[in-house]
Amino acid sequence: MTAYATKKGGARPGLPLTYLDLFSAVDPLVGQSNASRPVLTVFGVPYDGTTSYRPGTRFGPNAIRQAFLNVEAYSKPLGVDVEKLPIRDAGNLARVIDPKKMADNVSKVTSEFYESRSVFCMLGGEHSLTYGAFRNAPAGTGFVVFDAHFDLRDEWEGSRYSHACYLRRLTEKTDPRAVAHIGGRAATKDEWKLSEKFGLVISPGEAGTSASLKRLAVFCSTFKRIYVSIDIDGLDPAFAPGTGTPEAGGLSSKTILDLLYQLKGRKIAGFDIMEVSPPYDNGTTSVAAARFMNELAALVSIAGS
Numbered sequence: 001m002t003a004y005a006t007k008k009g010g011a012r013p014g015l016p017l018t019y020l021d022l023f024s025a026v027d028p029l030v031g032q033s034n035a036s037r038p039v040l041t042v043f044g045v046p047y048d049g050t051t052s053y054r055p056g057t058r059f060g061p062n063a064i065r066q067a068f069l070n071v072e073a074y075s076k077p078l079g080v081d082v083e084k085l086p087i088r089d090a091g092n093l094a095r096v097i098d099p100k101k102m103a104d105n106v107s108k109v110t111s112e113f114y115e116s117r118s119v120f121c122m123l124g125g126e127h128s129l130t131y132g133a134f135r136n137a138p139a140g141t142g143f144v145v146f147d148a149h150f151d152l153r154d155e156w157e158g159s160r161y162s163h164a165c166y167l168r169r170l171t172e173k174t175d176p177r178a179v180a181h182i183g184g185r186a187a188t189k190d191e192w193k194l195s196e197k198f199g200l201v202i203s204p205g206e207a208g209t210s211a212s213l214k215r216l217a218v219f220c221s222t223f224k225r226i227y228v229s230i231d232i233d234g235l236d237p238a239f240a241p242g243t244g245t246p247e248a249g250g251l252s253s254k255t256i257l258d259l260l261y262q263l264k265g266r267k268i269a270g271f272d273i274m275e276v277s278p279p280y281d282n283g284t285t286s287v288a289a290a291r292f293m294n295e296l297a298a299l300v301s302i303a304g305s
């Protein structure tokens with residue numbers, strides 16, 4: 001049991017400490033730091049309004065939190081005890097129905113983080129939200145995404161802001177050469193063509209080889225900061241059954257960790273973990289998401305913002 005010590009309520013300002021303050025926990029928040037500059041601020045977006053196949057990612061944020069409170073917080077590969085980091089969990093954003101408005105609200109929130117150079121972690125929710133989270137990132141920020149899909153459709157089921165379109169919308173506003181895409185295996189012929197404009201594409205077969213680790217490290221070294229987006233369906237369904245649009249032939253959780261460790265020493269602008277769908281999960285998907293969150297928090301603490 002790890003993070004319980006960091007999420008204790010503690011004394012209320014101006015009031016004496018009671019045993020209720022001491023023993024009660026605000027479950028399932030990731031952390032309750034009230035530091036003026038926490039190392040990381042977490043927020044969830046329980047939104048799955050455009051999910052095309054199996055809905056349920058609206059339940060993702062709290063499932064990831066619950067899993068996070070039960071994974072080991074000490075990262076041996078990075079030498080960081082995440083339990084000791086000041087992490088603030090701001091809870092979940094209020095949901096609005098329209099996907100563009102939802103992404104706009106996310107964008108307003110993340111713009112404040114970028115302006116104050118504070119690092120955030122967004123827990124999804126569907127991947128359309130990343131269009132809001134990344135589009136106002138400062139110049140010089142590279143975008144590293146793990147995903148089975150390219151999400152480069154111009155529209156899907158009547159919406160240009162569907163989770164199948166978010167990277168198309170993003171790369172209309174930002175340079176596609178700033179995108180490193182890892183794990184892609186399910187896309188239309190047009191999407192494969194568009195993906196050739198990305199700065200780096202690592203297939204599931206190549207991912208994890210020493211050549212792929214080096215290619216990612218070199219890609220990241222050309223940017224001031226990196227934004228990391230993990231669509232949990234980048235993992236093979238064997239590792240992550242709890243997702244809305246699973247695709248066979250994917251990454252292992254070890255492979256994603258090995259690739260994430262290539263970011264050691266790089267400044268991270270923010271990151272997100274998306275598309276966890278608890279109704280289809282046997283528990284392994286949210287635990288994998290929690291492990292990624294833990295290691296990314298450790299990476300953030302090493303390099304600062």
Ligand SMILES: [Mn+2]
Pocket residue numbers: 127147148149231233234245275
């Ligand atoms: Mn996907």
